Amino acid sequence: MKKFLVIHKNSLFYDVYGDDAVILHYLLDYKIIKGRVGFPENAKLKVVNMLEEKKINYKIVDEEEVCKDFKNLNQYNTYLIKSEDKIKLNLRVENILKKMEEMDSNSLYEVLEKIESFIYE
Numbered sequence: 001m002k003k004f005l006v007i008h009k010n011s012l013f014y015d016v017y018g019d020d021a022v023i024l025h026y027l028l029d030y031k032i033i034k035g036r037v038g039f040p041e042n043a044k045l046k047v048v049n050m051l052e053e054k055k056i057n058y059k060i061v062d063e064e065e066v067c068k069d070f071k072n073l074n075q076y077n078t079y080l081i082k083s084e085d086k087i088k089l090n091l092r093v094e095n096i097l098k099k100m101e102e103m104d105s106n107s108l109y110e111v112l113e114k115i116e117s118f119i120y121e
Contacts, residue, residue: 009062026083
């Protein structure tokens with residue numbers, strides 16, 4: 001099944017939703033808010049260039065629909081998997097940081113020493 005990242009025109013902005021938003025978050029560090037990523041018109045070229053560089057099929061739905069199909073070279077699913085993995089890892093790190101904030105100083109020093117010894121070995 002061919003997957004396309006769909007970009008919707010919304011006044012002076014463009015919006016992407018669901019998995020498409022996850023991919024743009026991964027590639028361009030755009031914030032996901034309520035399952036949506038939005039960016040201004042002047043960032044459209046930046047987004048399109050990134051999608052073309054990464055060979056991700058896309059459709060732009062505005063006055064004129066633009067569609068880019070990389071056929072068998074389409075990397076949509078590859079970047080979706082990478083995007084989801086990054087989000088999962090970030091959630092794990094955030095959860096660890098929350099737990100660390102609740103620790104007393106002595107316990108925190110112990111944990112940090114263990115982390116540093118692992119990282120710097």
